[in-house]
Amino acid sequence: MEGDNGTVVTEFVLLGFSGFGSFRGPLFWGVLCIYLVTLLGNSLIIPLTLVDPALHSPMYFFLRHFSMVETLYTTTIVPRMLADLLSSCPTIPSAICFTQLYFFVLFGITECCLLTAMAYDRYAAICRPLHYTTLMNRGACASMVGTSYLMGIIAGTTHSIFIFTLPFHGANTIHHFLCDILPVLRLASANTFWGEQMVIVCSVLIFIMTLVCVVLSYMYIIRTILRFPSAQQRTKAFSTCSSHIIVVSITYGSCIFVYIKPSAKDEMAINKGVTILTTSISPMLNPFIYTLRNKQVKQAFKNLVKRIILLSKS
Template sequence: MRNHTAITTFILLGFTDDPQLQKIIFVSLLIAYLLSITGNMTIILLVLVDNHLKTAMYYFLQNFSFLEISFTSACIPKFLYSLSTGDRTITYNDCLSQIFFVYVFVITQFFLLTVMSYDRYVAICKPLHYVTIMNRRVCKMLVFCCWVTALLMVIPLFFLLLGLEFCDSNAIDHFACDVNPLIKISCSDTVLLEQMVIICSVLIFILTLVCVVLSYVYIVRTILRFPSAQQRKKAFSTCSSHMIVLSISYGSCIFVYTKPSAKDDMTMNKGITLLNTSISPMLNPFIYTLRNKQVIQAFNDLIKKLYYSEGIRGMLK
């Protein structure tokens, strides 16, 4: 007979029990997390204060940076706390809340990346109508639709997750709560939930990927028709950062969330998930800013303003 005592806490097994390796992971993660927060907050601030960045592209980039901060903050601080204190426990409610928010942020990111692809399509293929098509109202509506669609897809999965029973073990083979490791320790029939996760994952990836590919097919066709090499180079450079971020996001998440069974070994999944939740949010601000002259100029202008205002204060004192 199985023991159906209600589970109130889970234990996150993390990566390793080696204290030295835990210290290395902690320091690396802390640096990556601080850089991620700083970089993405800088983008949000620049778009807010600089009038030259009041366009659809930077509005979407600002929202994407907010999602990156939210996504990495949903799981990395808890893991850092566990590494520093040795406390690996997480309550049942906190675990389910973490899963809910992580999935909402991830799915919203994918839809927002698709919207950003459409924005690049309009900018390059319909430049004369860009301001009219991608007006402020349309941009807000597109971002709103990304959030609503993500919620509509996550809520049914979440209710299935609430029905899981845990009989023999509360040890989660992961550094954060996720659907697959929970399925692994559940004594319930998880076939429906596994199938739903796979179907939703594949549906999201295929729908967004088809839209992204179609956008870039038209973009490339349009760019190749440009008369001068300088125009072609400039057009490709405006899309290159977005294409790099797309490659990182799709490559890592397809590997993690479209596996045939959650009963498989989680070791590789944990490594990919850690990179996806810490390194990607750290790299994305640098990918977008280092290749973007307008953002670099806005950053330089902000530094000059801050330096000038500090100089004025110093003189008044």
């Protein structure tokens, strides 16, 4: 991996926050608070869905894994982001950079696949209620979750191996606050045009395929709900899907905004803001979206608090 000048890149310089100036301090505390709330919110959902019998259903099984992936996804990015905000010249060793890139892709793809599985669960519950227990049995749910993780591992491994085997020498400045695929790829010494196209096509295909599955599921769901004779039934059915629809809109909307037009990604400051949305703000909002709009989760939380209080008194 030696280049023309004999210098092998052993670390990268992250300039994502270079233009923030005096705003870096407030941004550090803001991101730290968001990260702590994210950890707390998602960490509460996991035990709630495990302990409370009322939440032992496929929907909350998927939600538990989604919360776990969201926690790992944001942890892949935010702690390093916080360290860089405190540094005047943030650098990251190449090995850690590639590791971050691997898990960033892994958890991002897994998250999209889990959202697709959750959409299918809502489709089965509303459009095929008589066959729901058969369609969404334990084996089927475990297979969907396992496939989601497998897709993430395959995507993360493929992208990382491809980028890791490229020669890097000379240029080592990444105009971003994380080791994203395209900014790193463009620093390679080799001709990476076709590599960039492959990465873009693979990413877009995965996003589009999962998004199409989600959209088709909700097309059938909406058509079925509109046929319900009672307005109360329609309202109840829509309420069971509303949280998932909001999360899907935030996740896919922000990801498509960033990755569909990659040529502008490094030049537009607004795209960095969207990346912050996907890596920190969105994972923080998701637990609140699911809990504040869900009576079962709120009741399970109250029951858990009561148990803790009773245990502390005994």
